[in-house]
Each structure stands twice: as structure tokens, then as C-alpha cells.
Amino acid sequence: MSPERDGVDLDTSVGYLLKVASSALRAAMEHALRPLGMTVTHYSTLELLAQRPGLSGAELARGTFVTRQSMHVLLQSLEELGHVTRPQEAEVGRTLPATLTPLGRRRLALASAAVREVEQTMLGGLTEGDRVEALRLLRSMADALR
Template sequence: MTHVDHRTLPEELGVLIKETQAILHQRMDERLRPLGLSVAQYACLQALLDTPGITGSELARRTFVSRQSMNVLLQGLEKRGLIERSDEPGPRRERATTPTSAAVELTHRARADVAAVVGTMTGQLSTTDLDRLTALLAACRDALLAS
């Protein structure tokens, strides 16, 4: 018996995006693991470097984990000496988190590995195609955020 797929174009697009995201995550994990980082840890450190003073809630949103999971993730990074957290809670009872110099160095190395993965993913696209893909994906994201 042959399986015939009757997905609509929107369904197919949703599946394709999800498959791409899953493979991207897997390839990033393969490159980050030798550095002792998970994708979530890398995303957290990157967000801390990109946005000094970012709140724990925003960190959780940017790394696609719950606030509780973010707290566990931050505790692990703190034990490894990659972040420092203030003893005193600030606004909304959140403790300020800053990356250490070791985290800055590690994140820069990890960024190169992640860029290599993305380069592999987009290597067959022209600059025009890449610009268009970026614009289209941003428009899709923005449409979902506005709904």
C-alpha cells in the first residue's frame, strides 16, 4: 500500500519550516557540544552579550525555554563561571546577570561554529535569495506575532 500525502501548501510549508528548524538545531548542537554548550546555553549567552541588562523573562523568551528552565540554565552557567548574578534582586525581583570574560571568549568561538552551520544551510542561495528569504521569514514571524 502506497501512502499518498494530501497536505495543503500551507501545511507543507509549516512542516518544511519545522523540519528545517529541527535539523538546524541538531547541527548547531553537534557543533556546540565540543565547546560544552547546548543550543539554549549558547542562545542565553549570546542574548546576554547582545542585550546587557536583559531580564530573565526576556532571556527565557529568546531561548525558547520556560522561566523555570531559564533559572536552572543560569544556575549551570554560574557554576561553570560563565555568568555572574547579583546577590540583590532588582526590579521585578530578578537578579542582574552578566557574562564573564570566559563566557565572552567561549561565545565568540561558538558564534563562529553557528555561523558555519548557517552558512552550510544557506550556501546554495544567492545574496538576493538570502535577503528575500530573510524578509519573507520576518514577515511570517511578524504576522504571527500580530495575530
């Protein structure tokens, strides 16, 4: 049954299951956001911007786990869509603080509801205690990797 080789057993590897769960979540989010005409990357940026208004492109990039070059083009499309606005020039330094437009806020509200529903589905088999425990464990893992 169990493999004799000195490798990683997929079924008992936290790392692999982390990948499995994360991939399943992303796929479910894509499926839920598609009818709204929004991608996961767009949603992630808008959500982060809603919680931390005025974030710069580089800061948004770090928060959504993409490079600042990718966030650069992402913000351009979000500005074209009228979801986000940025000042023409920086007041101090080079940082251009981004903020949600009213339209962006409305679109985000719809997307956020859809994503919340996905998350509820994901947590369906867990108790409230499990949920708290999951937060603790995931935080510990992320912190341990710096």
C-alpha cells in the first residue's frame, strides 16, 4: 500500500494538500466570478484595495502575490474599466496611491458576495472551532516560511 521509496507520500503531505485545497479554491472562485465578468486577479486587487485604500501599485503587488510589473498592467485595465483611480503624479516620492471608484465598489460588492459563498461551501464540513483552528495552522505555516 504505502510506497517503499524514501520520498514524499502525497496523501499525508501537508504541502501537497495545501496545493490541492488552494487549487480547488481558485477554480471555484474562477467559476463563481465568471458570470460577473471578473477574474480572480481583478477581484483580489479590488478586495485588497477596499480594505487598505490608498495602497501603491507595489504594495498591491505584494498583497496579491504578483510582481509589480504585472500589477502595473492590471491597474491599467482596472482604470480603463473605471473601477480604480490614481492621481496623475505623485505628491511625494513616486508612489501613486490607488482608490476604488463608486463603480468599482459596486462591482466588488457583487464579486465579494459570490466569493463569500464559495468560502462558505469550502468550510461546510467544518465546525466554528475548526475554522479558528485552520486560521491558526495556516498562519503558523506561512510565518514559518518567513
